[in-house]
Amino acid sequence: MLFRELADTYERLEATSSRLEMTEILAEAFRRFDPSEIRMATYLTQGQLYPDFNPIKLGMADKMILKAIAFASGAGEAFVQELMLKEGDPGLVAQIAFQNRKQTTLFPEPLTLTRAYRTLETIARSEGGGSQDMKIKLMSKLLSDASSSEAKFLSRVITGRMRLGVSSMTVLDALAVAFAGKEDRGAVERAFNVSSDLGLVAEMMALHGLEGVSSIHVQVNRPLRAMLAERMSSPEEILEKMGGTCAFEYKYDGVRLQAHICEGEVRLFSRKLDELTSQFPDVVAGLKRTVRAESAIVEGECVPIDTNTGEFLPFQEVSHRRGRKHGVQEAMEDYPVKLCLFDCILKDGEDLTDRPFLQRREALMSIVEPDDSVTLSEIRVLSSADEAQSFFQEAIEDGCEGLMAKSLADTSVYRAGNRGFLWIKYKKEYRSEMNDTVDLAVVGAFAGRGKRKGFYGALLMATYDVATDTFQTVSKLGSGFDDANLAALLEMLSGDRVPERHHLVDSKMEADFWFQPRLVLEVRGAEITLSPIHTCSFGSVRPDSGLAIRFPRFTGRFRDDKEGREATTSQELLAMYQAQLKRVE
Numbered sequence: 001m002l003f004r005e006l007a008d009t010y011e012r013l014e015a016t017s018s019r020l021e022m023t024e025i026l027a028e029a030f031r032r033f034d035p036s037e038i039r040m041a042t043y044l045t046q047g048q049l050y051p052d053f054n055p056i057k058l059g060m061a062d063k064m065i066l067k068a069i070a071f072a073s074g075a076g077e078a079f080v081q082e083l084m085l086k087e088g089d090p091g092l093v094a095q096i097a098f099q100n101r102k103q104t105t106l107f108p109e110p111l112t113l114t115r116a117y118r119t120l121e122t123i124a125r126s127e128g129g130g131s132q133d134m135k136i137k138l139m140s141k142l143l144s145d146a147s148s149s150e151a152k153f154l155s156r157v158i159t160g161r162m163r164l165g166v167s168s169m170t171v172l173d174a175l176a177v178a179f180a181g182k183e184d185r186g187a188v189e190r191a192f193n194v195s196s197d198l199g200l201v202a203e204m205m206a207l208h209g210l211e212g213v214s215s216i217h218v219q220v221n222r223p224l225r226a227m228l229a230e231r232m233s234s235p236e237e238i239l240e241k242m243g244g245t246c247a248f249e250y251k252y253d254g255v256r257l258q259a260h261i262c263e264g265e266v267r268l269f270s271r272k273l274d275e276l277t278s279q280f281p282d283v284v285a286g287l288k289r290t291v292r293a294e295s296a297i298v299e300g301e302c303v304p305i306d307t308n309t310g311e312f313l314p315f316q317e318v319s320h321r322r323g324r325k326h327g328v329q330e331a332m333e334d335y336p337v338k339l340c341l342f343d344c345i346l347k348d349g350e351d352l353t354d355r356p357f358l359q360r361r362e363a364l365m366s367i368v369e370p371d372d373s374v375t376l377s378e379i380r381v382l383s384s385a386d387e388a389q390s391f392f393q394e395a396i397e398d399g400c401e402g403l404m405a406k407s408l409a410d411t412s413v414y415r416a417g418n419r420g421f422l423w424i425k426y427k428k429e430y431r432s433e434m435n436d437t438v439d440l441a442v443v444g445a446f447a448g449r450g451k452r453k454g455f456y457g458a459l460l461m462a463t464y465d466v467a468t469d470t471f472q473t474v475s476k477l478g479s480g481f482d483d484a485n486l487a488a489l490l491e492m493l494s495g496d497r498v499p500e501r502h503h504l505v506d507s508k509m510e511a512d513f514w515f516q517p518r519l520v521l522e523v524r525g526a527e528i529t530l531s532p533i534h535t536c537s538f539g540s541v542r543p544d545s546g547l548a549i550r551f552p553r554f555t556g557r558f559r560d561d562k563e564g565r566e567a568t569t570s571q572e573l574l575a576m577y578q579a580q581l582k583r584v585e
């Protein structure tokens, strides 16, 4: 298939912000595409070459792609660089440069999807001396056979900024519509949740339909999407929701790890499915010592500890262990951790996701021989709110955040990638007026003045609205940043800049700068109020008002384990608002 077909589809996707229309466009394209190429097309639509958990990522530096554009279009480097200053998007630069191209190839090679994908793959994989020149050459060759629209999307994908706004959920909708029926959406999503591989799901749907996706199971060394919890604010409420009895566990405050163990080898994945194996050699060694199974997938929270007292330390300590290429050994000694396991998802090759919670807990107990570095989460099955409350106090005294309540029903399966009431979190902050933190996405910013000149003065923050797949503003955030944070923000946000309000952002406020919603910050506020200028849950409480967070303050915690769409949802904030009201009354 020609790459042009894919580029045409992207043009149509780009022209709409309606999820429904995107679904239709994609479904129609999926039906038309050759099934053997649908996997590549799906990854590219997400701006990727492989599923999230594959460490090989696209991400050519702007200056390199600009060189390739200048060379292949004959536009000249100065022109291209100037254009980049104006447009801020290598895709648009390529499009314009190729519209006015001064150079054409005498014997163009057809630009097929396979050729484009393989070249991008070679570029992403090449490293070491001379690789930069080679990457520019390969990209120039590809671009020289491209139309201006193809050049636009190739330049976007190679710089890791596809920005079509097509979420994985929209791709799943489209696959269901294209190859089965809307009512089969659940089966398609299940396959994605247990494999985390959108390309694989697309290929199986295209080749074998529903039968194909139902053959996708949890597999060792392929991380699955984490099961998530709802929140509630009292043990009474939780017990009622759980049918009178449930398991309560300590809620540890650290980094969630999914460990894949196979024939003595251990690999670790984060909540966002990034591989963390090399950063936690102590955890790897601990699991090798304590887990007795041919193969297993276990999940737990990795918490920083004081090795002298055995006590837990604040979460921030463990963040020193992440994202390191060097100094792993030193970091390991300076910031020791303990892994508290709370689930078993696969045991000796058997997928346990369909088993109720207590059976998975038994499986966990049967394969783990705890020691000082790897333990099982503290757990108690309780039916009394008073007992749950004292267990909660114990958890807090032991340095935990609160409790996780887990359903014991027959239906208490491991629901990968889902947030639901099978797990309910009960944290200490929920007990007072909005002392709890929320995780908000940065969607815009305001220029700094005075001491903040040259930095962002304040950020425009948003919650994620699940119903409309949009980001709704909830506050302007200017407090809690130190100088280092301000400098870091400039850098962190530079790749997210968009020339105008991103189409997924719902804002009544005009910001000086706009971003694609990617970066998530932890924010603490004093209370949730109604506001006519913020769009979060607009109209849900009062027709002309949205929700706003008063006196927001950055806690210092960059939630880089979360993506934009994993920010606190507008629905959650509404529930928090309602809970807060109840307490005030």
Ligand code: ATP
Pocket (backbone or CB within 6 Å): 228, 229, 249, 250, 251, 252, 253, 255, 256, 271, 301, 342, 377, 404, 425, 439, 566
């Ligand atoms: P999300 O609910 O999206 O994960 P979050 O990271 O803000 O958002 P938390 O309020 O920290 O969520 O609660 C859920 C997290 O608690 C889990 O993702 C996991 O990392 C952690 N956790 C700690 N102890 C447990 C436990 N015993 N069982 C399950 N999860 C636990």
